[in-house]
Amino acid sequence: MPELRKDPIIGRWVIIATERARRPSDFVPHAVSEEKYEEPHCPFCVGRESETSPEIFAIREPNTKPNSPGWHVRVVPSISPILKIEGELERRGKGIYDVLDGIGAHEVVLETPEHIHNIADLSEKQITDVISTYIDRIVDLSKDPRFKYVLLFKNYGIAAGASKIRHARSQLIALPVNPIRLKDELVGARQYFEYKERCIYCDIIRQELEAGKRIVADINGFLAIAPFSSRFPFEMWLLPREHSADFFRLEKAKRGDLAKILKLVLNKLRRALADPAYNIILHTAPFRTPKAGYWRTIDEDFHWHMEIMPRLTRVAGFEWGSGFYINPTPPEDAARYLKEVEL
Amino acid sequence: MPELRKDPIIGRWVIIATERARRPSDFVPHAVSEEKYEEPHCPFCVGRESETSPEIFAIREPNTKPNSPGWHVRVVPSISPILKIEGELERRGKGIYDVLDGIGAHEVVLETPEHIHNIADLSEKQITDVISTYIDRIVDLSKDPRFKYVLLFKNYGIAAGASKIRHARSQLIALPVNPIRLKDELVGARQYFEYKERCIYCDIIRQELEAGKRIVADINGFLAIAPFSSRFPFEMWLLPREHSADFFRLEKAKRGDLAKILKLVLNKLRRALADPAYNIILHTAPFRTPKAGYWRTIDEDFHWHMEIMPRLTRVAGFEWGSGFYINPTPPEDAARYLKEVEL
Numbered sequence: 001m002p003e004l005r006k007d008p009i010i011g012r013w014v015i016i017a018t019e020r021a022r023r024p025s026d027f028v029p030h031a032v033s034e035e036k037y038e039e040p041h042c043p044f045c046v047g048r049e050s051e052t053s054p055e056i057f058a059i060r061e062p063n064t065k066p067n068s069p070g071w072h073v074r075v076v077p078s079i080s081p082i083l084k085i086e087g088e089l090e091r092r093g094k095g096i097y098d099v100l101d102g103i104g105a106h107e108v109v110l111e112t113p114e115h116i117h118n119i120a121d122l123s124e125k126q127i128t129d130v131i132s133t134y135i136d137r138i139v140d141l142s143k144d145p146r147f148k149y150v151l152l153f154k155n156y157g158i159a160a161g162a163s164k165i166r167h168a169r170s171q172l173i174a175l176p177v178n179p180i181r182l183k184d185e186l187v188g189a190r191q192y193f194e195y196k197e198r199c200i201y202c203d204i205i206r207q208e209l210e211a212g213k214r215i216v217a218d219i220n221g222f223l224a225i226a227p228f229s230s231r232f233p234f235e236m237w238l239l240p241r242e243h244s245a246d247f248f249r250l251e252k253a254k255r256g257d258l259a260k261i262l263k264l265v266l267n268k269l270r271r272a273l274a275d276p277a278y279n280i281i282l283h284t285a286p287f288r289t290p291k292a293g294y295w296r297t298i299d300e301d302f303h304w305h306m307e308i309m310p311r312l313t314r315v316a317g318f319e320w321g322s323g324f325y326i327n328p329t330p331p332e333d334a335a336r337y338l339k340e341v342e343l
Numbered sequence: 344m345p346e347l348r349k350d351p352i353i354g355r356w357v358i359i360a361t362e363r364a365r366r367p368s369d370f371v372p373h374a375v376s377e378e379k380y381e382e383p384h385c386p387f388c389v390g391r392e393s394e395t396s397p398e399i400f401a402i403r404e405p406n407t408k409p410n411s412p413g414w415h416v417r418v419v420p421s422i423s424p425i426l427k428i429e430g431e432l433e434r435r436g437k438g439i440y441d442v443l444d445g446i447g448a449h450e451v452v453l454e455t456p457e458h459i460h461n462i463a464d465l466s467e468k469q470i471t472d473v474i475s476t477y478i479d480r481i482v483d484l485s486k487d488p489r490f491k492y493v494l495l496f497k498n499y500g501i502a503a504g505a506s507k508i509r510h511a512r513s514q515l516i517a518l519p520v521n522p523i524r525l526k527d528e529l530v531g532a533r534q535y536f537e538y539k540e541r542c543i544y545c546d547i548i549r550q551e552l553e554a555g556k557r558i559v560a561d562i563n564g565f566l567a568i569a570p571f572s573s574r575f576p577f578e579m580w581l582l583p584r585e586h587s588a589d590f591f592r593l594e595k596a597k598r599g600d601l602a603k604i605l606k607l608v609l610n611k612l613r614r615a616l617a618d619p620a621y622n623i624i625l626h627t628a629p630f631r632t633p634k635a636g637y638w639r640t641i642d643e644d645f646h647w648h649m650e651i652m653p654r655l656t657r658v659a660g661f662e663w664g665s666g667f668y669i670n671p672t673p674p675e676d677a678a679r680y681l682k683e684v685e686l
Contacts, residue, residue: 001427001445002425002426002445003442003445004442004519005442006442008441010523013518013522015445016445017425082360083345094571095554096351096543096546096550097550097571098348100347100356101344101346102345102346151661153660153664153665155659155660159657161658161659161660161661161662177347179356179665179666180355180356180665180666180667181664181665182665183354184527204439207440211438228437228440279659279660279661279664281660281661307664309664314502315504315658315663316498316503316622317496317504317624317652318494318504318514321524321652322494322522322523322524322624323522323525324494324522326425
């Protein structure tokens with residue numbers, strides 16, 4: 001019997017197919033490493049700093065100059081920004097509709113000076129630098145009073161929306177509004193908090209630790225789980241075990257632990273599923289100002305996490321048109337495969 | 344300057360790119376008519392009735408028997424149903440989580456006895472029969488107290504999730520829960536109604552008729568618009584001008600008018616964009632029982648409509664992960680192209 005499962009945070013129902021459940025070997029192999037890209041000329045490699053816009057931030061060797069070699073992680077403005085950085089926010093109505101000028105920042109985080117494709121191939125030290133770079137940029141962008149949120153994501157492989165250059169990178173989009181999915185999570189988590197006076201994510205973590213069967217990894221304060229109502233086969237959430245609403249508050253000492261589990265689960269994913277395309281999306285609390293009273297409990301009731309979504313199946317139009325997903329791989333199976341796969 | 348636009352019903356912000364806006368000719372042509380399918384053997388064609396499960400419903404010539412030729416539209420159970428029709432609904436908790444057995448109905452509406460691929464190629468009379476069939480099935484499924492909603496959708500082309508057989512058809516999934524997107528619309532529309540005492544869709548229709556620039560077609564009581572905050576290039580909504588919450592209440596006399604506008608806009612879409620893949624999804628009010636007090640205003644505040652979503656761009660993972668969409672074609676441009684294209 002298939003199962004209908006409800007996401008406890010936003011209330012979305014998902015069908016989990018339990019019969020003829022799809023195992024890793026059932027997915028058509030389409031290895032990202034075999035995709036065709038417009039190479040070998042990559043403007044993101046070390047030594048080609050002049051081919052990008054001037055850098056916004058970098059972690060560099062001492063005594064090296066901006067826009068020259070010597071960097072470990074480098075942030076540059078997107079060459080085709082979807083929002084403009086200059087201008088005033090002017091929210092206005094057009095009759096029943098709401099409009100804002102497209103003000104925002106769109107930055108690219110170059111995760112390595114080498115021409116490496118998958119962040120899973122970087123050293124833990126290097127991934128830690130990437131995480132510190134994310135945090136530095138989010139903190140900096142949070143000071144701009146026009147912005148409410150920074151959307152941080154990564155597209156690995158063409159099926160995940162990657163462009164024609166292979167170099168490992170992520171994108172940051174600073175927005176004057178909150179993405180709707182985040183809003184749904186904030187509302188759901190707040191309702192739960194008002195009722196229970198507990199963070200729903202902390203409760204999920206407790207229950208998952210007790211059940212055990214959806215845990216992929218549990219290392220040094222971070223947990224990787226296959227969520228109970230996974231929309232996609234082999235979907236994973238990465239959460240800090242300790243409550244924290246804001247990703248950018250992650251202490252320096254813990255960033256290496258996050259790097260470790262991220263590298264581990266991405267390598268497991270690649271091994272189990274023959275190098276699939278995936279997206280990673282950070283979910284963190286929006287920037288808070290004193291007047292943002294609506295989210296008054298936000299420090300206590302939201303819990304930052306990363307969602308890792310392998311692109312193994314084609315998402316049928318009706319799925320994103322209705323928000324009603326069909327997942328052919330129970331998360332318990334996915335967790336078991338990922339847990340057991342050897343690297 | 345790009346524009347951030349907010350959907351007035353569910354509150355989702357979309358970036359509409361206004362510079363370098365993409366015109367129909369900018370989209371990589373991938374004609375559905377040139378896709379490869381496993382043919383010529385089609386189990387859905389007339390004369391092969393024994394190759395499907397026994398029919399649930401059909402519109403047939405007088406004096407023809409079920410499961411024999413003579414049908415115009417035929418409904419059969421899905422051969423690979425995602426839900427099971429037999430069983431009791433038993434909603435239960437697993438700690439913090441909610442689970443239901445996967446009870447539901449999954450039916451396929453064969454829209455023509457001929458091996459025709461696109462519903463746009465059927466006659467208006469035939470499309471009218473298809474619409475009457477949808478209504479007949481929804482009314483019948485609404486009598487089953489286990490069901491709350493019927494999800495009705497169509498996948499045209501592989502990019503839209505179509506399977507390997509080309510024969511024109513739609514799918515119906517009767518669900519014991521409401522899809523989250525519908526819930527978001529119901530909640531948004533109700534909030535608006537409580538504030539304004541008017542249906543938000545009726546207000547949208549009034550404003551669009553006045554502005555004119557997002558109207559693709561306006562025929563005999565039905566309107567096709569490119570919605571103000573379209574997520575996708577050339578997205579269209581088809582709405583009855585007269586207020587109505589329930590699609591299944593569409594009177595017989597008006598079904599031909601819906602068939603006419605549907606055929607028209609699908610042909611325009613095909614002509615403007617070289618036969619793109621698309622999805623159509625019906626949004627209608629859920630079944631109502633006396634105890635469903637939460638949706639008490641539903642007759643007045645919801646307005647059924649069909650969403651037509653061409654699959655021209657790859658939806659990046661971060662888009663469905665965040666609910667934050669980037670649309671490279673302003674709906675005003677899309678409406679103008681579609682309006683002007685000659686058939």
